[in-house]
Amino acid sequence: MRVTHHTISDAERHPAWGEPGVAFHGADLIDEKTHPSARMTVGYARAAPGGRMRAIFPYDEVLVVTGGSARVHGEDGTVYEVHPGEVLYVPASSDNTYVFDEGFEAVYVAAPPSIYAEHAVEHA
Template sequence: MNIEPTTPTAKNPPEQFAGDVWVDPIAAPHEGDQRMTVALVRFAPGARTAWHSHARGQYLRVTAGVARFGDRDGTIIEVHPGQTLYTPPGQDHWHAAAPGCFMEHIAMLESADDPAGTTTWKEHITDDEYEGRA
């Protein structure tokens, strides 16, 4: 057993996120057969991810604020603290803080067989998509 080393909070890259978004890693694989990655992610009001998908799906547990999640058919789901959203493998989606409030969630996912293929990043969402007008 060991206490994991603390990793400094990092700001997520603008190629994949719009607005201010920070990540604190919680868990990452140590052994070759391990796949689980967990992180605490904090979004400033209105901040959002670009479109993306995960090879093995993803669980997101909202811990503070109000989250928005959208998919390609235009559905937007608001998720509140204590609720967990599951996105199945390969489904294009985005996540964001609702306007006017910070949001944080715990992101949980498994790595793909090739870790480089775990998350496929795509184009940024538009303001209309974020607002549900697309």
């Protein structure tokens, strides 16, 4: 298999997507399990309005915003407001706080996949 095609509906069928009581949902669609030769993890993320999340990830991540907006408070005090069509690069080990005043949706790309997978297992 060389090329695969995914949509937001693929993420919505993911078991963790609608987990009750969780304000932030992510669904990996391309990872080491589904595509063993992939050098990245790709999925969809969704956050409920009014949510807040602090994150220090051990991997690089890119968010491509597809809906809603978010404010990202970087460790240096800079606040980034992101909207649909914008891209946010989050370097590994940076300390950021995400504020979701309205609903938020994005496609995320994380690398390297082995570090992402290890982190996901530790925080499941």
